[in-house]
Amino acid sequence: MSELKTIGIILNGVTGRMGTNQHLVRSIVAIREQGGVELSDGSRVMPDPILTGRNEAKLKALADEYGIENYSTDLDATLASDRYEIFFDASGTPYRIGFLEKAIAAGKHIYCEKPIAVDSKAAFDIAEVAEKAGVKNGTVQDKLWLPGILAFKKLKEEGFFGEILSVRGEFGYWVFTGHDEAQPAQRPSWNYRNEDGGGMIIDMHCHWRYVIDNLFGEVTEVFTHKATHIPERIAEDGKPYKCTADDSAYALFKTADNVICQFNSSWNVRVRRDDLLTMQVDGTKGSAIVGLRKCWAQSKDQTPRPVWNPDVDSPIDYYAGWDVVDPGPCDNAFKVQWEMFIQHVVEGADFPWTLREGAKGVVLAEKSLESHETGSWVKV
Ligand SMILES: NC(=O)c1ccc[n+]([C@@H]2O[C@H](COP(=O)([O-])OP(=O)(O)OC[C@H]3O[C@@H](n4cnc5c(N)ncnc54)[C@H](O)[C@@H]3O)[C@@H](O)[C@H]2O)c1
Numbered sequence: 215m216s217e218l219k220t221i222g223i224i225l226n227g228v229t230g231r232m233g234t235n236q237h238l239v240r241s242i243v244a245i246r247e248q249g250g251v252e253l254s255d256g257s258r259v260m261p262d263p264i265l266t267g268r269n270e271a272k273l274k275a276l277a278d279e280y281g282i283e284n285y286s287t288d289l290d291a292t293l294a295s296d297r298y299e300i301f302f303d304a305s306g307t308p309y310r311i312g313f314l315e316k317a318i319a320a321g322k323h324i325y326c327e328k329p330i331a332v333d334s335k336a337a338f339d340i341a342e343v344a345e346k347a348g349v350k351n352g353t354v355q356d357k358l359w360l361p362g363i364l365a366f367k368k369l370k371e372e373g374f375f376g377e378i379l380s381v382r383g384e385f386g387y388w389v390f391t392g393h394d395e396a397q398p399a400q401r402p403s404w405n406y407r408n409e410d411g412g413g414m415i416i417d418m419h420c421h422w423r424y425v426i427d428n429l430f431g432e433v434t435e436v437f438t439h440k441a442t443h444i445p446e447r448i449a450e451d452g453k454p455y456k457c458t459a460d461d462s463a464y465a466l467f468k469t470a471d472n473v474i475c476q477f478n479s480s481w482n483v484r485v486r487r488d489d490l491l492t493m494q495v496d497g498t499k500g501s502a503i504v505g506l507r508k509c510w511a512q513s514k515d516q517t518p519r520p521v522w523n524p525d526v527d528s529p530i531d532y533y534a535g536w537d538v539v540d541p542g543p544c545d546n547a548f549k550v551q552w553e554m555f556i557q558h559v560v561e562g563a564d565f566p567w568t569l570r571e572g573a574k575g576v577v578l579a580e581k582s583l584e585s586h587e588t589g590s591w592v593k594v
Contacts, residue, residue, distance in 0.1 A: 218250065220262040221556060222298035224322070226289065226313055227305025228265055229272045231402065232327060236356070236548040237304055238265070243280050244549055251556045259560050266292055267305075289313075293320035300325060300559060306404060307332060307411030314340050314569075323350040323559050325552075328420045330572040332411055334580050337573035344569050352555045352565055353572025355424045357491075359550040365509035365541035366429065366495065366502055374511065375497025381430055382494040383477035385418060386462075388484050392448025401481070403449040406457040413459035415440055415582050418479045420575030422467070424567070427574070430495075431471025437591045438465040438582035443482045465582060503536065510536040 228238045242261050245251055250260035264284040265273045273285035286292050293301070293316060301317035303310055303326040311331050314324055324344055330353055331337040344351040357363060369375065392399040404410035405417065415438065426433050440460035449455045462480035469475065489505030500513045516535040520528075551567070558565035578594060585592040 219257065219259045219560070221259050221300065221560060222262045222264070222295075223300040223302060224266055224289075224292055224298045224317070225263050226266045226301065226303045227309075229267050229269065229276055230304060230306075233304035234276065236546070237302065237552070238263075238276070238280060238282075240546045241549040241552040243282075244546065245552065245556075251553045251560075253557060253561050254563070259556060261556070262297070264292055264298060289316070293317060293322065299323055300556075302326060307416070311336050311340055315343065318344050318347050318349055321347070321349065324569065325352045325354070325555050326569075326572075327354050328572055329411075329416055329576050329579065330569055331576055332416060334573060334577045337576040338570070341569035341573050350555075350559050350565070351569040352551075352558070352567050353569055353575075354548065354551065355421075355567045355571070356547040356551060357421055357425050358428060358567075359544075359547035361507045361541040361544040362489070362505040362509045363425070363429070364544060365539040366493075366504045368541065369500075369502060369509070369511055369539055370429070374500045374513070375495065375502070376499030376514075378430060378471070378473050378495060378497045380496050381426075381473060381475040383422070383475065383479075383491065384487055384493075385477065385491045386480040386483050387490050389461075389481040391444055391446070399447060403447060403455060405481075406447055406459050406461060407455065408458040414463045414479050414481065415460055416576075416579045418477075419463065419465070419579040419582050420572070422465070422475075422477050422479075423575040423578040424571065425493075426467055426469060426475050430473040430475055431469030433467050433475075433578060433594050434470050435468040435591050435593055436465060436578060436581050436585050438463055438585045440464075440583070440586045443480075463582065502539070509539040509541065511539050512536045 227233050242263050245261055250258035252258055263282055265277055265282055266286050266289050267273050270287050277285045301322035301324055303313045307329055317324055389401050390397040390399050405412040441462045442457050442460055443462055445457055446454050447457055461482060465477050467475040488503060491506055493504040495502045503510045512535055518530045520530055554565055557563035581592045581594050
């Protein structure tokens with residue numbers, strides 16, 4: 215039997231929510247437990263991670279809990295080591311570029327969370343720096359591997375929709391303000407402060423960019439209205455803070471395939487829909503409700519024939535006549551992309567989700583903000 219190859223990976227900023235849950239536990243630890251990533255020749259490569267960050271106690275606790283041998287608060291020394299080929303960053307958005315610059319200078323391949331920067335110039339600059347240095351690079355675009363979206367793609371490839379006309383995305387849920395002690399906030403406070411890289415548009419329009427580009431055609435134009443509906447929330451230290459970032463965005467996107475996409479994104483809505491993200495896709499031959507984990511479809515033949523009459527309860531159950539679509543085999547979306555990035559680094563497998571693609575998400579966020587400021591459609 216051939217010797218198991220390893221690949222050294224620096225995991226930076228993984229004591230945070232995303233870093234711990236999705237990248238460390240659900241991706242790297244899960245990949246180690248399954249015996250590594252399979253390569254095209256049938257051999258396997260095993261991640262050899264080191265956790266880096268500022269707080270030694272937190273890093274140690276995380277490393278102990280998940281059986282990771284190495285951790286360090288000395289990022290420079292870690293970057294200087296040949297043992298590690300990949301640098302991954304899930305730290306706070308404002309720190310990303312600084313970390314990526316250092317890691318590229320140290321010759322590491324780069325993988326990181328979105329948004330890759332808070333402005334598009336910085337985002338394209340870092341993509342160019344990585345390309346010029348000849349390092350492989352990637353941005354997390356996890357939604358593309360969600361079961362609901364995989365099921366949608368299957369339907370689309372089968373021609374189920376005919377011509378796709380429009381998409382209505384509803385995203386969000388109620389994030390508690392923390393004013394009531396019994397109902398503490400369930401997201402970090404930086405998300406509601408502009409100066410710390412927060413804001414619905416910079417957060418979610420980065421996602422909507424690659425979702426729309428990949429599923430409904432390249433985004434060509436945007437119209438957005440943003441709002442900060444809740445002006446004050448309570449921080450982790452129990453003190454009130456002013457919300458300087460948008461907590462909601464109401465957006466329309468046009469695509470090169472002539473699909474009109476409308477996305478409402480809000481942290482101030484109570485959920486009465488099938489999932490925290492749903493996209494209703496309507497086409498000439500059929501429609502789908504695409505959730506995170508499930509996708510429901512209704513064909514032309516199953517479509518009911520409503521007649522307007524508000525004087526009686528609807529004789530039609532509008533939730534009937536939708537079939538759940540089987541997405542085929544699925545794994546954690548972050549893990550799937552991690553495996554592909556590792557295959558890309560080790561054996562040059564395709565990986566189109568580069569820093570440059572990540573920068574496009576930042577462009578859409580920027581154009582959305584411009585649309586809000588000018589009250590007009592903005593070309594992307
Ligand atoms: N792909 C997704 O669906 C998704 C979802 C949520 C967040 N994110 C992105 O992930 C990133 C982290 O978000 P989160 O919700 O996990 O936030 P978080 O506040 O829970 O975590 C941020 C982490 O960065 C660390 N950090 C902050 N400043 C640092 C510094 N100077 N040096 C080293 N580490 C530092 C913090 O200690 C913490 O570990 C953000 O960029 C966010 O946009 C992506």
